[in-house]
Amino acid sequence: MKKMTNWEELIWRGLVKDVAGDDIEDKINNESVTFYWGTDPTAPSLHIGHYSSLVTAKRLMKMGHKPILLCGGATGRIGDPRPTAEREIISIDTLNKNIAGIKKQIDKLFCGKAKLVDNYDWFKGYEFLDFLRDIGKYINVNYMLDKDIINRRLETGITYAEFSYMLIQGYDFLNMYQKMDCIMQVEGSDQWGNITTGIDLIKKVLNRQAYAFTMPLILDASGNKFGKSEGNALWLDKEKTSSYELYQYLINTDDSMVEHYLKVFTFLTPDEIIDTMKKHNEEPHLRIAQKELARCIITDIHGEEEYKSAKHISECLFSSEIKELKASDIISSFKGVPTFKLNGENNLLEVLVDNNICSSRREAREMLSSGAILINNEKIFDENMIIDNSLAIDSKVVVIRKGKKKFYIATI
Numbered sequence: 001m002k003k004m005t006n007w008e009e010l011i012w013r014g015l016v017k018d019v020a021g022d023d024i025e026d027k028i029n030n031e032s033v034t035f036y037w038g039t040d041p042t043a044p045s046l047h048i049g050h051y052s053s054l055v056t057a058k059r060l061m062k063m064g065h066k067p068i069l070l071c072g073g074a075t076g077r078i079g080d081p082r083p084t085a086e087r088e089i090i091s092i093d094t095l096n097k098n099i100a101g102i103k104k105q106i107d108k109l110f111c112g113k114a115k116l117v118d119n120y121d122w123f124k125g126y127e128f129l130d131f132l133r134d135i136g137k138y139i140n141v142n143y144m145l146d147k148d149i150i151n152r153r154l155e156t157g158i159t160y161a162e163f164s165y166m167l168i169q170g171y172d173f174l175n176m177y178q179k180m181d182c183i184m185q186v187e188g189s190d191q192w193g194n195i196t197t198g199i200d201l202i203k204k205v206l207n208r209q210a211y212a213f214t215m216p217l218i219l220d221a222s223g224n225k226f227g228k229s230e231g232n233a234l235w236l237d238k239e240k241t242s243s244y245e246l247y248q249y250l251i252n253t254d255d256s257m258v259e260h261y262l263k264v265f266t267f268l269t270p271d272e273i274i275d276t277m278k279k280h281n282e283e284p285h286l287r288i289a290q291k292e293l294a295r296c297i298i299t300d301i302h303g304e305e306e307y308k309s310a311k312h313i314s315e316c317l318f319s320s321e322i323k324e325l326k327a328s329d330i331i332s333s334f335k336g337v338p339t340f341k342l343n344g345e346n347n348l349l350e351v352l353v354d355n356n357i358c359s360s361r362r363e364a365r366e367m368l369s370s371g372a373i374l375i376n377n378e379k380i381f382d383e384n385m386i387i388d389n390s391l392a393i394d395s396k397v398v399v400i401r402k403g404k405k406k407f408y409i410a411t412i
Contacts, residue, residue: 001270001271001274004270005025005029006028006029006063007024007025007028007029009270010028010056010059010213012263012270013263013264014216014260014263014264015056015059015215015216015263015264016213016214016215017189017213017214017215017216018189018192018195018212018213018214019212019213020195020196020199020210020211020212020213021184021209021210021211021212024184024211024212024213027183027184027211028060028063028065032064032065032066033065033066033183033184033211034065034066034067034068034180034181034182034183034184035057035060035065035066035067035068035182035183035184035185035186035211036067036068036069036070036117036172036173036176036182036184036185036186037053037054037056037057037067037068037069037070037185037186037187038069038070038071038072038075038119038169038172038187039070039071039072039102040071040072040075040076040079040080041071041072041073041076041095041098041099041101041102042076042079042087042090042098043098043235044097044098044101044102044237045101045102045105045235045236045237045240046102046105046106046235046236047227047233047234047235047236048226048227048233048234048235048236048246049188049218049225049226049227049233050236051236051265051297051301052188052215052218052226052264052265053186053187053188053215054069054106054109055264055265055266055267055300056186056215056264057069057110057114057186058109058110058267059267060186061110061113061114062267066115067110067114067115068114068115068116068117068176068180068182069106069110069114069115069116069117070116070117070118070119070172070176071099071102071103071106071116071117071118072118072119072120072172073095073096073099073118073119073120073121074118074119074120074122074123074124074168075119075165075168075169075172076090076095076098076099077089077092077095077120078161078162078164078165078168079161079162079165080162080165080169080194081149081150081153081158081162081163081165086158086159086162087162099118101237103116105236105237109300109301115180117176117180119168119172119175122175123168131167131171135167135170135171135174135201136167138200138201138204138205139166139167139170139197139200139201143200144163144166144197147166147193147197148192148193149190149193150163150166150193165194166193166194166197167197169191169194169197169198170194170197170198170200170201171198171201172198173185173195173198173199173201173202173210174198174201174202174205174206177202177206177208177210178206183209183210183211184210184211184212184213185198185210185211185212186212186213186214186215187212187214187215188214188215188217189214189215189216189217190217191214192214195212195214196212198210198212199211199212218261218264220254220257221254221256221257226261227249234246234249236301238302238306242310242332242333242335243298243302243306243307243309243310244309244310244313244314244329244332244333245333245335246294246297246298246301246310247294247298247307247310247311247313247314248314250290250293250294250297250298251287251290251291251294251314252290253289253290253293255280255284255289258277258280258289258290258293259273259277259289261293262276262277262289262292262293262296265293265296265297266292266293266296266297267296267300268292268296276288276289276292277289294307294310294311295307295311298310309329313325313329313333317330317333317377317399318377319377320376320377320378322376322377322393322399323376323393325393325394326394327392327393327394327395327396327397328394330393330394330397330399330409331397331409334399334407334409337407337408337409338355338356338407338408338409339408339409339410339411340355340408340409340410340411341410341411341412342387342388342398342410342411342412343412344388345386345387345388346386346387346388347383347384347385347386347387348368348373348375348380348382348383348384348385348386348387349361349364349365349368349383349384351387351400351410352364352367352373352400355408355410357400357402357406357408358402364383365383367402367403368380368381368382368383369381372402372403373400373401373402374400374401375387375391375398375399375400375401376391376393376398376399377399377401387410388412389412392412395412396411396412397409397410397411397412398410398412
């Protein structure tokens with residue numbers, strides 16, 4: 001493929017939606033600019049949705065630009081307006097713990113090469129009346145009401161605290177422009193209204209041009225937010241989402257989305273992505289593209305050893321090699337699977353019925369005779385088989401499978 005400019009590559013990867021600044025392409029291609037990305041500390045960990053933006057920030061850094069990563073100790077006290085209802089106010093102690101966790105994750109992702117800031121540092125001594133005089137006078141209420149996120153909340157109601165959020169974020173941009181030479185903001189497309197408020201402030205207060213671009217929302221094949229299933233995020237904290245869980249999610253990426261994800265979430269070159277997709281399309285059942293996606297993301301977030309471990313666990317869980325795994329790996333990998341405890345010697349037929357794996361002894365016998373019951377990935381036909389410590393993996397767990405996808409964990 002013909003070598004692309006920095007801006008052309010961002011476009012090719014599908015990373016640009018809204019743009020502010022007529023000469024932003026020249027800035028991205030030919031200069032080294034300071035830019036910022038921000039998030040509020042609503043949880044102790046970032047999730048995969050944040051990661052899509054952080055990858056873009058990291059990509060810009062690799063292009064020679066200088067990132068400032070902001071964790072909103074001030075904005076987090078209020079909460080960015082949501083489309084439906086007001087956010088719950090979290091305690092200051094919780095907020096500070098969240099900030100510490102998020103800063104640690106960001107610092108690790110950027111190998112200590114990005115500047116980390118907290119907007120509470122410049123708001124904590126700012127008097128309310130001074131803020132209204134210095135900033136509030138520049139932004140018209142009608143201008144604020146026209147912002148999409150505000151407009152959608154007018155019918156259900158919006159508090160003054162939430163309403164003022166865009167002024168606070170707008171001031172963040174102005175302050176960093178003045179004191180840190182930060183001339184560009186890069187965020188998800190849902191932040192466009194807040195971004196343009198900052199750009200307008202910079203124009204009105206300093207008579208200077210600021211720049212920005214937003215990234216489209218990343219969705220899965222069903223149109224849901226990437227990395228969310230039934231309201232549960234995929235967290236960057238491996239204690240909340242194990243590398244194996246992340247691996248399983250990525251390895252099951254729909255074929256229709258995997259090329260897009262390779263462009264957005266990986267640092268593979270365009271030629272490498274094209275080559276990966278060519279191999280994938282020739283043998284899609286091998287899931288070559290999904291495996292490469294999992295390798296790139298998990299290695300970047302948690303390191304190569306975590307990726308290798310997740311891959312090994314995945315390969316072992318569905319083969320006879322499951323017995324090589326540690327009990328802790330199995331329990332972590334099957335988080336959310338029905339779990340029960342067994343003591344001593346237990347007849348298999350009774351285990352299946354008593355723990356609601358099968359609805360009756362008759363169903364249990366039918367499942368066994370058809371080879372649909374597996375113990376530690378081995379088909380079992382004998383209803384009188386004894387489940388005890390001798391079968392337990394790592395002397396602690398027995399994995400029972402019914403059919404292809406229903407798993408149960410017995411701890412011994």
